Amino acid sequence: MRFLLKKRAVHLAGAMASREGTAHRWLIILRWVAVLGMISTTVIAEHLVPGLRTLPIFVAISAIALVNLAWSLAEKTRSWRPSVTWQVVLDVLALVPVLWYSGGISNPFASFIAFQIVLAGLLCSGRATMAIASLALLVIMALWLAPPLPLETARIGGSEVRKIGHFVSLTALSTFVGLFVLVYAKQLGELRQEGARNERLTMLGRLVGGLSHELNTPLATILLASKDLVAAGRELQASEITHLSKTIAEEAQRASDIIGVMRGHVRPDQFTDTLELKSFVTDFTQRELDRLGFDGERVIVAQEPVHLSVLTAGLCQVLSSVLTNAVEATAPLARRRIEVGVTLGDSQVEVSVRDNGPGISSEVLSHLGEPFQTTKGGQGGMGLGLYVSSTLARRMDALLRVESPEEGGTLVTLSLKRAASVFSVS
Numbered sequence: 483m484r485f486l487l488k489k490r491a492v493h494l495a496g497a498m499a500s501r502e503g504t505a506h507r508w509l510i511i512l513r514w515v516a517v518l519g520m521i522s523t524t525v526i527a528e529h530l531v532p533g534l535r536t537l538p539i540f541v542a543i544s545a546i547a548l549v550n551l552a553w554s555l556a557e558k559t560r561s562w563r564p565s566v567t568w569q570v571v572l573d574v575l576a577l578v579p580v581l582w583y584s585g586g587i588s589n590p591f592a593s594f595i596a597f598q599i600v601l602a603g604l605l606c607s608g609r610a611t612m613a614i615a616s617l618a619l620l621v622i623m624a625l626w627l628a629p630p631l632p633l634e635t636a637r638i639g640g641s642e643v644r645k646i647g648h649f650v651s652l653t654a655l656s657t658f659v660g661l662f663v664l665v666y667a668k669q670l671g672e673l674r675q676e677g678a679r680n681e682r683l684t685m686l687g688r689l690v691g692g693l694s695h696e697l698n699t700p701l702a703t704i705l706l707a708s709k710d711l712v713a714a715g716r717e718l719q720a721s722e723i724t725h726l727s728k729t730i731a732e733e734a735q736r737a738s739d740i741i742g743v744m745r746g747h748v749r750p751d752q753f754t755d756t757l758e759l760k761s762f763v764t765d766f767t768q769r770e771l772d773r774l775g776f777d778g779e780r781v782i783v784a785q786e787p788v789h790l791s792v793l794t795a796g797l798c799q800v801l802s803s804v805l806t807n808a809v810e811a812t813a814p815l816a817r818r819r820i821e822v823g824v825t826l827g828d829s830q831v832e833v834s835v836r837d838n839g840p841g842i843s844s845e846v847l848s849h850l851g852e853p854f855q856t857t858k859g860g861q862g863g864m865g866l867g868l869y870v871s872s873t874l875a876r877r878m879d880a881l882l883r884v885e886s887p888e889e890g891g892t893l894v895t896l897s898l899k900r901a902a903s904v905f906s907v908s
Contacts (some may be wrong), residue, residue: 506557509569509601512658513550517543517652520580527584530643533635535583542579547575567602567610574598574617578624586628590647593655595621600659604666650688679702704734735795755794759898760784760824763801763833767822770802774809778818785826792898796874800882803871804835804894811839811892827900834895841886 520543528536549572556562574595581589595618602614633640708731715724764782771780805820812818819838824831868884875882881897 485555506553506563506566506569509566509605510550510554510557513546513573514660515658517547517550524584530646531632531636532636533632538583539580541581542583544574558768565890567606570598570602570606570614571617573601574614574621578621581625582628585631586625587622590628590644590651591654592622592625593651594658597655597658604663678878696848701734701738705731705738708734747830749793755791756791757794758787759790759792759831759833762797763822763824766798766801767805770805771809771820774806775816776812776820778812778815778820781819781821782823783821784824788824788826788831788900790831790898793874793878796878797896800871800874800896801835803868804820804896807868807894808835808837808839808892812837815839830900831898832895833898834893836891836893838891841890841892842884844886 499828500571511841524536524539527534548823553564553569577595577598581587581592581595584591586592599611599615599618602611602757606614631643633643636643711727712731715727717722764784767782768780805822808820815838817838821834821836823834823836825834868882872882875896879899883895883897885893885895887893
């Protein structure tokens with residue numbers, strides 16, 4: 483349950499970081515559009531109103547463009563990212579020199595100050611929005627003192643220039659607001675999906691806790707009964723009964739171990755076991771593929787034997803889940819192939835499972851390992867197999883990776899540390 487709460491916190495932090503990053507990128511884009519719009523309107527205004535002082539306006543626009551260029555480069559290199567609040571504050575202040583030399587509040591484009599308050603309301607906290615609104619009010623009061631537009635020099639008359647200015651400013655403002663609200667609505671939809679995913683994660687935590695408690699009692703009974711059955715089989719010298727009873731006991735113990743790991747509880751005898759990985763993976767793979775009824779090509783590639791300390795129950799569950807997915811992915815194919823490999827490195831051992839199925843799309847791949855995220859669509863998958871496997875891998879201080887290579891299929895790799903380590907549930 484503690485792990486599920488940590489996972490939910492990570493999801494929320496990731497959602498907030500994603501929201502901040504999206505807002506930052508769109509502010510940069512909107513700022514470039516604003517720079518182009520200010521340049522074009524200033525050029526047109528210079529032609530219509532010859533008495534307008536355009537040099538300070540172009541200097542202010544150039545400063546805005548340089549700052550935005552620096553932020554764009556920082557975003558690409560991910561070296562630094564100013565907060566959205568400070569970006570909106572600087573945008574409000576940047577409008578001061580542009581509007582001061584173009585008529586102050588008599589400039590139709592002064593309404594863009596209100597647009598900055600809209601941005602703050604959508605992207606910033608309530609306190610920051612109030613601060614930006616207060617700043618905008620101070621800017622408006624300061625622009626009241628700005629010299630008016632020299633409309634007496636207008637070539638087509640002052641009233642006509644005002645009409646053109648109001649038309650262009652309203653059109654531009656409506657376009658800006660509509661575009662940004664559209665982007666924000668898309669982002670809001672993503673946040674709602676993230677919220678629904680977090681609710682399901684909380685529900686899963688409660689479900690796991692309740693089921694674990696309820697399953698422990700019947701599993702303990704099965705273990706005791708199977709051990710008695712093993713003893714009875716030996717007394718009767720019935721080897722088949724003894725073998726089946728041992729299988730029941732081993733599988734029940736495996737289920738009990740997995741429940742303990744998922745709940746974060748470990749018995750004193752549930753530390754890592756030392757086993758020879760090459761033989762273990764080879765034997766387990768053959769038994770599991772036989773159990774799953776896989777009739778395609780099997781390729782097991784393993785180097786020299788290596789002894790490793792691992793949690794056997796966790797390793798079995800991960801391999802079983804990955805092999806099951808591989809068998810189901812290749813089911814529709816005429817020529818099915820599953821390749822299992824054990825590769826030794828300097829500090830780790832990799833156990834890989836590759837199939838020749840259809841692969842996984844990049845959109846689904848980015849969410850694999852999350853609860854209820856499945857590639858099986860309407861085939862009955864709940865999306866918990868890889869989630870449980872990822873949890874077990876972390877409990878074993880290992881790493882589970884899922885890839886979809888360019889040549890097709892799916893490659894799942896479990897990286898285990900070679901150095902012996904004590905099993906941890908932190």
